[in-house]
Amino acid sequence: MISRVSEKTMHIVRWGLxxxxxxxxxxxxxxxxxxHLTDPNNLLSPFRDHIIxxxxxxxQCVKMQGECLNQEPYQMGARIFWGMVVPSAIxxxxxxxxxxxxxxxxxxFLSQIPRALGxxxxxxxxxxxxxxxxxxxLQFALLFIGLNCRILFINSARPxxxxxxxxxxxxxxxxxxxxxxxxxxHYVCPFGLVQMVxxxxxxxxxxxxxxxxxKSITQSMCxxxxxxxxxxxxxxxxxxxxxxxxxxxxxxxxxxxKPGRKLSQYGYLGLVIGYFVYSGLYAGNFDYYFSxxxxxxxxxxxxxxxxxxxxxxxxxxxPKLIAxxxxxxxxxxxxxxxxxxxxxxxRAYGKRHNPNIPREQVLHQVFSLCTFVAFNTFFIYxxxxxxxxxxxxxxxxxxxxxxxxxxxxxxxxxxxxxQQYTKESLANSFRRQLKKLSxxxxxxxxxxxxxxxxxxxxxxxxxxxxxxTQLDRWQIYKGVLQEALEEKRVEPxxxxxxxxxxxxxxxxxxEDHYAAxxxxxxxxxxxxxxxxxxxxSLDRTVVxxxxxxxxxxxxxxxxxxxxxxPAGNTMV
Numbered sequence: 001m002i003s004r005v006s007e008k009t010m011h012i013v014r015w016g017l018x019x020x021x022x023x024x025x026x027x028x029x030x031x032x033x034x035x036h037l038t039d040p041n042n043l044l045s046p047f048r049d050h051i052i053x054x055x056x057x058x059x060q061c062v063k064m065q066g067e068c069l070n071q072e073p074y075q076m077g078a079r080i081f082w083g084m085v086v087p088s089a090i091x092x093x094x095x096x097x098x099x100x101x102x103x104x105x106x107x108x109f110l111s112q113i114p115r116a117l118g119x120x121x122x123x124x125x126x127x128x129x130x131x132x133x134x135x136x137x138l139q140f141a142l143l144f145i146g147l148n149c150r151i152l153f154i155n156s157a158r159p160x161x162x163x164x165x166x167x168x169x170x171x172x173x174x175x176x177x178x179x180x181x182x183x184x185x186h187y188v189c190p191f192g193l194v195q196m197v198x199x200x201x202x203x204x205x206x207x208x209x210x211x212x213x214x215k216s217i218t219q220s221m222c223x224x225x226x227x228x229x230x231x232x233x234x235x236x237x238x239x240x241x242x243x244x245x246x247x248x249x250x251x252x253x254x255x256x257x258k259p260g261r262k263l264s265q266y267g268y269l270g271l272v273i274g275y276f277v278y279s280g281l282y283a284g285n286f287d288y289y290f291s292x293x294x295x296x297x298x299x300x301x302x303x304x305x306x307x308x309x310x311x312x313x314x315x316x317x318x319p320k321l322i323a324x325x326x327x328x329x330x331x332x333x334x335x336x337x338x339x340x341x342x343x344x345x346x347r348a349y350g351k352r353h354n355p356n357i358p359r360e361q362v363l364h365q366v367f368s369l370c371t372f373v374a375f376n377t378f379f380i381y382x383x384x385x386x387x388x389x390x391x392x393x394x395x396x397x398x399x400x401x402x403x404x405x406x407x408x409x410x411x412x413x414x415x416x417x418x419q420q421y422t423k424e425s426l427a428n429s430f431r432r433q434l435k436k437l438s439x440x441x442x443x444x445x446x447x448x449x450x451x452x453x454x455x456x457x458x459x460x461x462x463x464x465x466x467x468x469t470q471l472d473r474w475q476i477y478k479g480v481l482q483e484a485l486e487e488k489r490v491e492p493x494x495x496x497x498x499x500x501x502x503x504x505x506x507x508x509x510x511e512d513h514y515a516a517x518x519x520x521x522x523x524x525x526x527x528x529x530x531x532x533x534x535x536x537s538l539d540r541t542v543v544x545x546x547x548x549x550x551x552x553x554x555x556x557x558x559x560x561x562x563x564x565x566p567a568g569n570t571m572v
Contacts, residue, residue, distance in 0.1 A: 002100045003207045003219045007232050014109040021106040024085075027077040028162035034076040038296075046389065047076065049292075062291045064283045065310040074296035078158050079385075082295055087383030089191070090198060094375055095405050097203025098195050098248050102185065102220035111172035111184050121180035125187070125239050128179075135187040136260025140267055143190035144328065147271055151278065151324045152304060156297040181239030182222065197268050200371055201249040201364075201416050204409045209247035210425040214432060214483055220245040241488070250425075250489065253418040256360050256367075263336065265367045269374045270335030274328045276381045281327065282320070284310035292385030342366055361417050372410045376402060425489055426480055426502060427455035433479040434462065437472065459505035473506045478516040485520070485527040492517070492528045 002010075027034070037047040049071060061068035093101050102108060114121075125132070154161045175184040185192050202208070209218035217223050217234055222245065224235040236246070242254040255261060279289035288294060308323020309316035318326070343366045350357040379402045387398055431450050434441075441450055444461070453461065462473055481499060484490045490498040496513055503513060521528055 002096065002103055003217075003221075005103075007223050007225055010103050013104055014106065017104055018106040018109045024077060024081060025162050025165050027075065028158040028165075031075040031077055031158075035073040038076060039073040040071055062287045062293055063285060064288050064293065064297075065307070065315060066284060066313060069288075069291075069293050075158060078156055078161055079292060079295040081161065082155065083292060083383050083386045087379070090194070090375070090378060090382060091405075093195050093198045093203065094371075094409055095204045097206030097219075098199040098244060099206060099219035100203070101195060102182075102245055105185075107169065107172055107189070107191075108182065108185055110169050111176045111182075113173055114177040115180070119177060122178050125179045125181070125183050131187050133259060136193065136258060136264050138188065139190050139193040140260065140264050142188070143193055143268070144271065144332070146190055147275060148325050148328060151275070152321065153301065155294050156300045160301075179239065181237045182245065183239050186240045186244070193264050194268065196244070196252075196255075197265055197371055198375060199244075199248055199252070200368060200409070200413050201252045201421075202413075203248075204405060204412065206248060208249070210249065210421065210489075211428050214429070214487070218246055219248060249416075249421055253360070253421055256363055256418075262340075262363075265370050266336040266339040267332045269339065269370045269377075270332035271328060272374045272377050273335065274331030276377065277331065278324065278327045279381070281309050281311060282323070284313065289381060290384055290388060295385070339366060339370060342369070358418070364416065365414060368410060368413050371413075372406050375406045375409075422489070422498065423455055423501075426484065426499070427458055429480045429483040430455070430458050430462075430476065430502070432483070433476040434458065436479070437476075456505075459502065462506060470507075473508060474512055474516065477502065477506060477508055477512065478519065481513070481516050482520055482524070482527065 034047075036042060037045045038049055039045070040048050042048050063069070089101060092104075131138070149164070154164055172184040172189070175188050176182075179187075199206070207219060212218045217232060221243075222235040222237070223232050225231070226233050236243070242251045244251040276289070279294065280286045283289070294300075304321045305319045307315035308318050308320035316323075343362060346365060347357075347359070347362045350362055379399075387395055390398070431453070434450055445453075450458070462476060477499070480502065481495060484495065484499070485492060495517070496510060499513065503509070517528075
């Protein structure tokens with residue numbers, strides 16, 4: 001959706017949101033205004049509280065560990081951030097997609113200050129192999145630590161929350177200063193992991209990058225405005241392979257079995273449930289949470305060593321400082337254990353009905369269920385103190401909206417597969433190659449156009465076109481192969497197997513594939529050897545000859561074995 005909005009417009013939107021966020025941070029340190037809005041005696045304010053004061057009817061007051069809470073005016077900064085900003089971000093990610101949030105995210109905007117100042121990056125992200133391999137573990141650990149800190153120190157201590165947000169902004173700026181691009185968003189930001197969980201293959205209203213024209217600017221891809229032409233152009237520095245900002249669905253399928261991916265999905269569900277349950281275990285009831293009293297609890301920092309559980313009207317002598325991480329760890333562990341068992345059950349069920357079902361498809365379905373449950377669980381409590389202030393009909397409408405959008409997302413996502421994504425990607429590339437032929441398709445298609453044809457219809461069309469030759473089909477295949485390599489949808493070593501269905505439908509052999517690959521090696525060797533773009537001093541003629549020799553050797557081996565053999569890293 002928002003991918004089509006101009007960068008100039010989005011720049012203004014980001015400026016507005018960043019200024020609003022900075023004003024909110026300032027209000028956490030100094031706010032002489034908003035306490036008037038929460039005054040129970042201010043009958044004109046929609047933000048006033050209705051908590052019964054201590055000394056009134058105990059049956060009607062909000063209790064925390066058996067004691068009624070006092071009702072006093074308070075500043076709204078923490079309440080706005082936790083009760084309005086965070087739930088809005090979650091809703092935006094699932095409904096409007098990762099691309100929308102990434103283009104409006106104020107933290108991303110502020111993290112790009114080094115680029116705006118023209119400061120060069122100091123390090124190459126590719127050299128930090130540990131971060132590339134383990135960033136999901138790092139992001140989950142930061143999210144876990146952050147959630148513990150939120151319950152213990154940050155929820156209602158406004159200056160501490162302000163310092164936490166300032167530290168987060170400075171950390172984002174530092175990471176981008178060192179590595180450039182969106183390195184903070186991809187490899188460090190805890191909310192980046194949350195975006196990955198709630199986006200899945202794509203948001204409910206996400207655009208489909210794999211169906212966009214070749215080499216176009218898609219989704220939330222880094223972009224800038226050319227000062228000479230006034231046109232948008234890519235500003236991507238390739239800080240991440242299979243980038244979520246360029247094509248979220250491709251990144252999803254590529255990272256599905258990445259180290260830390262299960263922990264991210266299953267563990268996040270545990271964090272969502274654990275956070276909500278702990279509020280009840282701590283206060284002895286859920287009224288404490290739903291009233292929003294936790295956003296302005298003056299005693300938050302003084303209760304760290306006091307009982308962290310209050311169960312059946314009895315305090316448990318475990319300090320809150322220990323009880324919080326203990327609870328969250330328990331729910332993360334239980335979530336991982338239960339989801340892993342569900343995964344085994346679904347895999348066994350799938351094997352009985354489809355012995356060839358890929359492991360990735362089972363993971364995808366379990367991940368989708370986790371996202372659905374996490375989203376609905378989150379909105380049991382996320383923003384609930386504000387929602388409960390609305391009239392009952394509006395509360396019910398919001399609840400219905402949450403269930404509706406999550407159900408639509410699950411319905412749209414459940415049947416997706418990596419094979420379907422690849423098939424659609426190649427079909428769109430195939431369609432573009434057909435359009436290059438000097439043929440009037442309107443006569444052949446009887447009024448239909450190429451864009452209306454399904455993938456299988458395209459392949460049949462290519463075989464039955466008048467005057468279509470084997471050379472035409474080979475040229476089309478070569479074009480598809482070239483686009484697939486340019487857009488990194490397939491690796492050179494995997495291209496023989498990945499494009500096998502297309503070759504079969506076009507009556508082409510593996511020899512035709514290697515002929516196309518050899519020709520591309522001569523014309524564009526960087527497609528097979530990406531390092532050539534970073535080392536232009538290499539003799540491309542020599543590399544091209546070496547590549548041809550490697551391709552010829554592999555072609556001979558495949559022909560000798562009479563079957564497709566995994567190519568390994570022969571060409572890369």
